[in-house]
Structures are given as structure tokens and as C-alpha cells.
Amino acid sequence: MSVTPQSMLPFPKTDLLARQDRLRAKLRETGADAMLVFSQESLFWLTGYDSGGFVFFQCAVVTADDRPITLLTRRPDLLQAKMTSTIEDIRIWQDADDANPAADLKAILDELGLQGGRVLIELNTHGLTGWNLWRCQQTFGDWCRLEHDEQMLRFLRLVKSPAEIDIMRTAGKICDRALDAVIETARPGLLDSDLKAAYLASILGDGADMPPNAPLFNSGERAVFGRGVTKPRKLEAQDQILVEYPVAYRHYNVKTEWTVLFGQVPDKQRHMYDVGREVLTKMTDLARPGTTLGEIFDAYANGLDAAGYGRARYGATGYSVGISYAPTSMDVPPMIYPGAQMRCEPGMTLFYHVMNGDGDTGLAMGVGHTLLVTEGAPEVLTYLPDELTVIT
Structure with missing residues (x-):
């Protein structure tokens, strides 16, 4: 049986894309260039992505414009990301003694031209440990403006459809x-x-x-x-x-x-x-x-x-x-x-x-x-x- 992308979406694709549009509109309204989504709840609500991979380092980059969402995760989550979500651009970071997925994430932001940009980061989540936040802060430094997301996605999903x-x-x-x-x-x-x-x-x-x-x-x-x-x-x-x-x-x-x-x-x-x-x-x-x-x-x-x-x-x-x-x-x-x-x-x-x-x-x-x-x-x-x- 072959893997069919987006074959297990929990909601109609139109609903998920509409939620992504709402987030992008909110980012533009607040003057942000992008958001780093670490919460598994947010990823499920936003894209349908369903996984336990959040216990490691896993992040989706959502830009304020209409460029596709990019997900950075580990290899065990690749097929689930393809089948349960609308995400098409999936990047893998490899386990190693010296692995630093924050560096992989910075490389994605660089591809997207976000150097010097205002990037919100989803902080109030079990998907972002203190250690992983520290790795992001140490890796990014002043390369971009990393700012608290102020619970943006959490409040967007507060009122249920x-x-x-x-x-x-x-x-x-x-x-x-x-x-x-x-x-x-x-x-x-x-x-x-x-x-x-x-x-x-x-x-x-x-x-x-x-x-x-x-x-x-x-x-x-x-x-x-x-x-x-x-x-x-x-x-x-x-x-x-x-x-x-x-x-x-x-x-x-x-x-x-x-x-x-x-x-x-x-x-x-x-x-x-x-x-x-x-x-x-x-x-x-x-x-x-x-x-x-x-x-x-x-x-x-x-x-x-x-x-x-x-x-x-x-x-x-x-x-x-x-x-x-x-x-x-x-x-x-x-x-x-x-x-x-x-x-x-x-x-x-x-x-x-x-x-x-x-x-x-x-x-x-x-x-x-x-x-x-x-x-x-x-x-x-x-x-x-x-x-x-x-x-x-």
C-alpha cells in the first residue's frame, strides 16, 4: 500500500487552509514576518498534523505571506506529516551526538529571507523545552528578532467551529x-x-x-x-x-x-x-x-x-x-x-x-x-x- 499525501486529514482541507489564512492575517496585523510553531495542538489545528514528535525538537515555520509552511522534524514523523497534514515542505534533522536542530531551523529561516526579520515563537507549549529554547536563542543570537507570540494561535483556536x-x-x-x-x-x-x-x-x-x-x-x-x-x-x-x-x-x-x-x-x-x-x-x-x-x-x-x-x-x-x-x-x-x-x-x-x-x-x-x-x-x-x- 503506497503512502498518499494528505489522505488522513482530520478536517476538510478548505477548513485547514482557512485557519492558516487567519494566522497569516494576524501576523500581518501585528507586523510579524513569520511564526515558529512548536505546539502540537497548534500544528493539529492549523494543518491536521498528528504526531508525538513534539517531545523532541519539532517546528513549523509559517510566514506572513502565502509561501508554503515548512516543517522541521525527525525521520520517524515524516510519513505521518505527509499523510495527516497539509504540509508539503518537510525537512528532517538527523540524530547525532552533536546534533543541533536549531541550526537546521535557522537555515530554513535563511532560505525564506528572514534574517533581520521579526519572528514570533510559540513559547507556552510542552513542545518547546527550556533546553530547545536555549538552543534557538544561542543559535539565532541577533540574526533575527525572536519575540514571544503572546498566545496568538491558542487564542485563535479558542472559539470552536x-x-x-x-x-x-x-x-x-x-x-x-x-x-x-x-x-x-x-x-x-x-x-x-x-x-x-x-x-x-x-x-x-x-x-x-x-x-x-x-x-x-x-x-x-x-x-x-x-x-x-x-x-x-x-x-x-x-x-x-x-x-x-x-x-x-x-x-x-x-x-x-x-x-x-x-x-x-x-x-x-x-x-x-x-x-x-x-x-x-x-x-x-x-x-x-x-x-x-x-x-x-x-x-x-x-x-x-x-x-x-x-x-x-x-x-x-x-x-x-x-x-x-x-x-x-x-x-x-x-x-x-x-x-x-x-x-x-x-x-x-x-x-x-x-x-x-x-x-x-x-x-x-x-x-x-x-x-x-x-x-x-x-x-x-x-x-x-x-x-x-x-x-x-
């Missing part, structure tokens, strides 16, 4: 079925990792990607943690497990958060649930055009403070979701924190949660979902059960 929204709706349905599978699996005597396995089997069997980051399945005293931890733990007859996980479909992520309780529910923990659900409802209703993300945070903070849980609340309570590669399912910025000035727009997709971990009592409660901002009331993309889940 109808095709992207369809993908995220599919991810939401996969996420919903996984939560059902987790709840159906939950019972005392299992390891909390057994529930994690049920989640993975459900989403992968449903056509999802591997999640870009490990899910959070924290049980017992660890349920108050805001991050996952190692070593499985056996679920007891009187117990709790806080669940937060991503589902990625075609690299577009949604997330959910829920709490499963075992045995008798303490009155204080039921109150924590009632407060969390009420606050989440208020936050959700605020996700309308014109509302700032800071106002959504205020609803979260005021709700927990009024209920007496001010000590437990976080400094941020949600963020944008969309295209994400490992190691995270967050597509940030933006985030929902005090004073955040970004305003909701139709087409934005947000995950936010109300996580309440009481370090004094050891009780935990968390609820959260993904939503789509519309012209009116937001559309919730990941459902939560109507009632608190209690396994007796």
Missing part, C-alpha cells in the same frame, strides 16, 4: 457512558484502580484516544487531594472516591468530575454535595456571552464562602478545554480565576468544577462538567447524575 463542536459532543457522549461504567463497577472490596480500568476500557472501547493525562481516582483520605497519586487502594464499606477524568476524541477533550460514596453518608458530606451542586448550577448559568471568567469565579468563591468552606476553595476553578496532547487535557490559558477579564463567546468550551476537600474531617466532595457557550443558555456536554451516588 461547528465541526470542532461536533467532535466535542461525541467526546461528551463517550464521557457520559464512561461515568455510567465507573458507577456500575464501584463496590467495596475493589481497588480504586479497578474503577480506573473500567473508565479506560469504556472510553477506548468507545473509540476515544488514550487520555492525554492520568485520571484522578482518589479514594479514602486521598480524596481530598487535587492531584492523582500512585499505589492502588482497596475500597472499604465506608468510603469515598473522587473521580475526575478527561476523554479525548480526535484530540478534543472534555472532562467530568464526580464523587462516589460508600456506606452511610455523614450529614456534613451531604451538605458539601448540596452546596457544590448549587454553586455549579450558578456558575453554569453565568456562562453566557459577555460574562467574564472572573465573574464565574466570583460565583464559585462566594458560594463556598457563604456555606463556610472558604478555607477549602481553590485559587482557580476551571479552564478552557479543546485540543490537547500529553501531558495535559487543559487548553490554557484562559483559566477561571479572580479578576479574569476574558469574556465568554459563543463557541468557547469550558470545564469547571467545585472541588471541596476538608482537611480537618477528611471528607471530600467534587462535581464538575464541560459546557459549550452558546448565544443563550450554555449547552452542557458532559452529564452528571441527578442525585448523589451512594453505594450501600
Whole structure:
């Protein structure tokens, strides 16, 4: 079977070329001559290119004019670049003890006549390590004006197209079925990792990607943690497990958060649930055009403070979701924190949660979902059960 260039584009080629036109227009508007794209998320959105090669040194050069995009990558990524993207000019740098791909990149910029030009570089990405940035800075010196891109591509992809929204709706349905599978699996005597396995089997069997980051399945005293931890733990007859996980479909992520309780529910923990659900409802209703993300945070903070849980609340309570590669399912910025000035727009997709971990009592409660901002009331993309889940 022969390799057919551009045979596996994730979107119609016209959509991808239109996105490239938007980026070039933005570059011209800001007076930049070119941009160095290191983010795999940006490469996927811009060209369709789908690879894990970003963990090495990989960069696409996009000029402000209409010259073709040039990709610099390694040999294992060559065929994927040809088949999954619109990129036709693909250059390879070779592994060696003295390899310096930044020098290969500078040679491409020289071919494009960019010496002395203003070149933006995509900095806020796991695709550009500090070491690789240092190599670029040392190699380029003052040969060109290397400047921060100010999150240009990240903000261009913040508002989703109808095709992207369809993908995220599919991810939401996969996420919903996984939560059902987790709840159906939950019972005392299992390891909390057994529930994690049920989640993975459900989403992968449903056509999802591997999640870009490990899910959070924290049980017992660890349920108050805001991050996952190692070593499985056996679920007891009187117990709790806080669940937060991503589902990625075609690299577009949604997330959910829920709490499963075992045995008798303490009155204080039921109150924590009632407060969390009420606050989440208020936050959700605020996700309308014109509302700032800071106002959504205020609803979260005021709700927990009024209920007496001010000590437990976080400094941020949600963020944008969309295209994400490992190691995270967050597509940030933006985030929902005090004073955040970004305003909701139709087409934005947000995950936010109300996580309440009481370090004094050891009780935990968390609820959260993904939503789509519309012209009116937001559309919730990941459902939560109507009632608190209690396994007796």
C-alpha cells in the first residue's frame, strides 16, 4: 500500500487552509514576518498534523505571506506529516551526538529571507523545552528578532467551529457512558484502580484516544487531594472516591468530575454535595456571552464562602478545554480565576468544577462538567447524575 499525501486529514482541507489564512492575517496585523510553531495542538489545528514528535525538537515555520509552511522534524514523523497534514515542505534533522536542530531551523529561516526579520515563537507549549529554547536563542543570537507570540494561535483556536463542536459532543457522549461504567463497577472490596480500568476500557472501547493525562481516582483520605497519586487502594464499606477524568476524541477533550460514596453518608458530606451542586448550577448559568471568567469565579468563591468552606476553595476553578496532547487535557490559558477579564463567546468550551476537600474531617466532595457557550443558555456536554451516588 503506497503512502498518499494528505489522505488522513482530520478536517476538510478548505477548513485547514482557512485557519492558516487567519494566522497569516494576524501576523500581518501585528507586523510579524513569520511564526515558529512548536505546539502540537497548534500544528493539529492549523494543518491536521498528528504526531508525538513534539517531545523532541519539532517546528513549523509559517510566514506572513502565502509561501508554503515548512516543517522541521525527525525521520520517524515524516510519513505521518505527509499523510495527516497539509504540509508539503518537510525537512528532517538527523540524530547525532552533536546534533543541533536549531541550526537546521535557522537555515530554513535563511532560505525564506528572514534574517533581520521579526519572528514570533510559540513559547507556552510542552513542545518547546527550556533546553530547545536555549538552543534557538544561542543559535539565532541577533540574526533575527525572536519575540514571544503572546498566545496568538491558542487564542485563535479558542472559539470552536461547528465541526470542532461536533467532535466535542461525541467526546461528551463517550464521557457520559464512561461515568455510567465507573458507577456500575464501584463496590467495596475493589481497588480504586479497578474503577480506573473500567473508565479506560469504556472510553477506548468507545473509540476515544488514550487520555492525554492520568485520571484522578482518589479514594479514602486521598480524596481530598487535587492531584492523582500512585499505589492502588482497596475500597472499604465506608468510603469515598473522587473521580475526575478527561476523554479525548480526535484530540478534543472534555472532562467530568464526580464523587462516589460508600456506606452511610455523614450529614456534613451531604451538605458539601448540596452546596457544590448549587454553586455549579450558578456558575453554569453565568456562562453566557459577555460574562467574564472572573465573574464565574466570583460565583464559585462566594458560594463556598457563604456555606463556610472558604478555607477549602481553590485559587482557580476551571479552564478552557479543546485540543490537547500529553501531558495535559487543559487548553490554557484562559483559566477561571479572580479578576479574569476574558469574556465568554459563543463557541468557547469550558470545564469547571467545585472541588471541596476538608482537611480537618477528611471528607471530600467534587462535581464538575464541560459546557459549550452558546448565544443563550450554555449547552452542557458532559452529564452528571441527578442525585448523589451512594453505594450501600
